[in-house]
Amino acid sequence: VRLLNLLIDMYAKCSSIESAVAVFQSIERPSRHSWNCLLVAYIRCRCLAEAKATFDHGMPQRCVISWNAMLSAYATAGRVGSAGELFGKMPATSIASWNAMLSGSVHNGYCFDRARAAFFDRAPERNTVGCSILVAAYAARGDLRSARCVFDRMPEWDIVSSTAMVQAYAGAGRLEQATKEFQAMPQRNLVSWNALVAVHAHHGDTAAARAAFHRMPCHDVLSWSTLVLACARGGGGDARLVFDAMPQRDVVSWTGMMQALAEAEAMDEARAAFCRMPQHSTVAANVAMQSYVRRGELGDAVRLFQAMPERSPVTWNAMVSGYGQAGLMDQARATFDATPSRDTVSWNALATAYYQCGRLGMVEATFSRMPSRG
């Protein structure tokens, strides 16, 4: 039975829900553990409805782990309200429950301080997981001071918390501190190494990115793709060499390669890369569109925009600012009005477009119409 439980878990990690369910059904007397494995399998494979059915009336008994699994399912789906409701009904909680709530609420735009107070400060206990969630969240918000404050108070550190701290330093532009923290880490793994390469890539330091890449003991697609991006950004023209040397490529590497070509003004090759990509993605189309905008070829950008099967919020925002840069304020405004879900970037883009078109009065008007902050 234990082996079969393990099998369910393995299939779930491969998103092969049918196989996972089949293994579960082959167990004649499933244990509580088996039921949890099945529940987690549904969650991992994004079958929320089945997970809920299993949780509500499938499993003979539920333990904290089952509750936590459902909590995190809702939280990662962005349904913090449902998660909170469930949290309130729990007969007993564990640290993982509090951490799941913390993670869900800091990632889904609720008031950060309230989330922290409710699920971290007021939690019965805290561990490295909860602290890492906070450090990472502060890093993402660019709040180095608060990240450090949490990090420095931790009783002990692990790879995850240290990697988050490396990101926090790098995000604040403190490259020396970031590398120092990296060297001070208790251990390193693939993720922390990848993070370091990404830090250098983001900073435009191709040489450092490459050096880190060659020092790491092993690589995955993500490491390689990050290096391609570093080359694309640094403009060294070596992106192609890296790309060709990759053992396997994914959407990101293809997109990075295309971007490198576009930035090197090799538009024909960039176009060819776009067409040869095995999978198309909205991001790749956005990158292509943006290349046109940067070259002042707005007609091509618009054509691409109209032809895109899917548009993300980024697509809409990029189009608004593309029109703005071209001085086509009416089109910028029309695109903004047509944007399905406006975010802070949309509003800033609109204000900037007005500014670029010399309509200073409208800049002010836009700011006063903005829903909130930014």
Next chain:
RNA sequence: CGACUCCGAUGACUCGUC
């Protein structure tokens, strides 16, 4: 008495800020 199942860190695109 342990082990297994639940929570945290890594890559691409848009405005502004540094």
